[in-house]
Amino acid sequence: MNCCICGKDAGKYGHSAQPVMKGQCCDECNMNKVVPARLKRAPTKVVTLKDYVKRERKQKWSDKKIAETLFYLGYSDKEIEEAM
Numbered sequence: 001m002n003c004c005i006c007g008k009d010a011g012k013y014g015h016s017a018q019p020v021m022k023g024q025c026c027d028e029c030n031m032n033k034v035v036p037a038r039l040k041r042a043p044t045k046v047v048t049l050k051d052y053v054k055r056e057r058k059q060k061w062s063d064k065k066i067a068e069t070l071f072y073l074g075y076s077d078k079e080i081e082e083a084m
């Protein structure tokens, strides 16, 4: 399938592009656009991180991938550890 944001190949399943777009997006847009948009929407940072981890676990992301994404977004090791 093609990414609904950039049109590139999003692999077999892609990621949910909510709240940026309806549809599925590629890894790159997920990291660069969708995840930051989701994190911005929640009221406080700590709640956001925990909710984020919960949500991504439901989507069958590995803890390693979740931690890498959070690290990429600029969270410290300690913040990530607390959220997991």
Ligand SMILES: [Zn+2]
Residues within 6 Å of the ligand: 003, 004, 005, 006, 007, 008, 025, 026, 027, 028, 029, 030
């Ligand atoms: Zn994309």
